[in-house]
Amino acid sequence: MVRTAVLAVVVVVLVVVVVSVAYLLMYAKPRGASTYPVNVTDALGRVVVINAQPGSIGIVSPDCAQIIYALGFGGRVNLIDTYSLQLLQYLNVSVPGNVTVLHSIWPAPNIDKVILAHPSLLCADAGFNYGLTKYLGQLAAANITVVFINGTNNVDLSGIESDVMLMARVLGVPQRGEAVVSGMNSVINYVKSKVSSEPRVTVVFLAWYNPIYAAGNSSFIGYYITLAGGYDPVGGMYPTITPSQLLVINPDYIIASNFMDNYTATLEAILSIPGINETNAAKEGHIYILGDLATSLVEEPGPLSVYGALELAMIMHPGAFGITEVPHFITAQWVIDNVKPSLNLTIPSG
Structure with a gap:
């Protein structure tokens, strides 16, 4: 009788264990995954409730695209802007032909097209897509959840990292967000190690020539110039400066x-600035113009911007990277061959 009772207890325990394991396998969340609903505070200070992992995603800025694809959710994108599409094409990332493409996104995209595409989540840039705020009621009524990242309002790497982690929480993959941030820091540390013993050079980044618009040392570009081993003496964000100040x-x-x-037209415009030929940059042949991909990496504050810092470092200190000559026009092919940007945030080799 005792033996029978013991066997009965053992059987009950085994049944409980089997049922518990089966439950965990079927319903437990992966380690690091979020349990919905999730409350997040976006870049506008809005508390946004995410009831479930978004099944479809809309993108209206390239920095959003970089984050969404780096987190591994590109397959859920059903709405994208043309600038993001161009960037992804440079990186050989395929985008389905039936995705809705927006050709105008500043200061807000075409709301009718957004609603028609009906993504369950819309990622927007608080700095670039600021006009979108007046349509939030319409989007909410259409059951489209909008989350703003800080985006082009960022002035340093920590801001981009915060954007990555915000969207990682929204998508329920905080550990993937941490992996992206880690990859970004690996590239930045690689750049710092390469230029640490190089002499600092004075750099002016021009966005226009008449009047002269320059990226100041308080801007995102100025921040990366410093990381890349340069010195940006222009104060502020994006001020205008006179030819005399440039001299x-x-x-x-x-x-x-x-x-x-x-x-050719851009170079001629720069060389038309009075006195430009008297600068060290002109005398030493150090005037460089960035093509579309090169500009995207430097100007768009997403995860890939760490390659913008690498690109700047290669231009200013080519010898530190074993580069013998840098072309005066930084084409997409040169960037792909030398900078080797990747959504996996890998350090280039070879």
């Missing part, structure tokens, strides 16, 4: 976006 600065390097959409 006083006397930069060793002038780096510019391709603001005329043509290398």
Whole structure:
């Protein structure tokens, strides 16, 4: 009788264990995953409730695209802007042909097209898509949840990391967010290690020539110039400076976006600035113009921007990376061959 009772207890325990294991396998969340609903505070200070992992995602800025794809959710994108699409094409990332493409996103995308595409989540840039705020009621009524990242309002790496972790929580994958942040820091540490013993050079980054718009040392670009081993003497965010001020600065390097959409035209515009030929940059042949991909990496504050810091470092200190010559027009092919940007946030080799 005692033996029978013991066997009965053993059987009951085994049944409980089997049922418990089966439950865990079927219903337990992966380690690091979020349990919904999730409350997040976005870049506008709004508390947004995410009731379930988004089944479809809309993107209206390239920094959002970088984050969504780096987190591994590109397959759920059903709405994207043309600038993000171009960036992904440079990286050989395929986007389905039936995805809705928005050709205008500043200061807000076409709301009718957004509602028609009906993503369950819309990622927006608080700095670039600021006009979207007046449509939040319409989007909510259409059951489209909008989350704003800080985006182009960021002035340093920590802001981008916060954006990554915000969207990682929204998507229920905080550990993936941590992995992306870790990859970003690996690239930045690689850049720092390469330029640590290099002499600092004075750099002016031009966004326009008449009047002269320059990225100041308080801007995101100025921050990366410093990380890349340069010195940006222009104060503020994106001030205008006079030709006389540019001559006083006397930069060793002038780096510019391709603001005329043509290398020759952009170079001629820069060389038309009075006194420009008296600068060290002109005398030493250190005027560089960035093509579309090169500009995206430097100007768009998403995870891939760490490659913008690497790109700047390679322009200013090519010898530190074993580069013998840098072209004056930084094409997409040069970036792919040398900077090797990747949504996996890997350090380039070879």
